[in-house]
Amino acid sequence: MTEKKLHPSVLQFKEFVKDNPKIIQEVRKGKSTWQELYEDWYLLGEDDSRWETIGTVNDSESDSSSESKVDWMSSIVGMVKKMDPNQVQGHINNLSQALGAIQSVITQFQGNNPAVGSVKPPEGPKNPFMFRKD
Numbered sequence: 001m002t003e004k005k006l007h008p009s010v011l012q013f014k015e016f017v018k019d020n021p022k023i024i025q026e027v028r029k030g031k032s033t034w035q036e037l038y039e040d041w042y043l044l045g046e047d048d049s050r051w052e053t054i055g056t057v058n059d060s061e062s063d064s065s066s067e068s069k070v071d072w073m074s075s076i077v078g079m080v081k082k083m084d085p086n087q088v089q090g091h092i093n094n095l096s097q098a099l100g101a102i103q104s105v106i107t108q109f110q111g112n113n114p115a116v117g118s119v120k121p122p123e124g125p126k127n128p129f130m131f132r133k134d
Contacts, residue, residue: 013038016046022054 006014017023017037026032044050 013041
């Protein structure tokens with residue numbers, strides 16, 4: 001197969017990425033795409049402050065993620081404290097009634113078909129002396 005020759009600016013960008021491995025991590029984490037980074041590199045150049053902040057933003061995000069976990073737990077605990085047990089019980093009752101109504105509609109559409117799991121005993125003659133007719 002024939003090899004396609006890349007544009008010189010693309011080759012320069014590849015070299016720039018090799019020198020800055022934090023850019024690769026940013027793409028792998030899904031924070032930006034190669035196209036966006038290439039456009040920024042092409043327009044801003046290699047000496048722009050954007051390339052210096054890529055590594056520092058990742059460090060600060062790891063600190064903020066641990067803080068957000070604590071905030072998340074405290075907000076859940078706060079919501080549980082604010083709940084009214086009577087309202088929760090009322091919502092559960094309404095949900096139970098709705099599920100019962102759905103089940104009854106389903107059984108109406110199923111008709112007289114027996115349920116898959118139920119076993120019906122075999123039916124014998126209604127009159128046990130039927131066979132003795134004279």
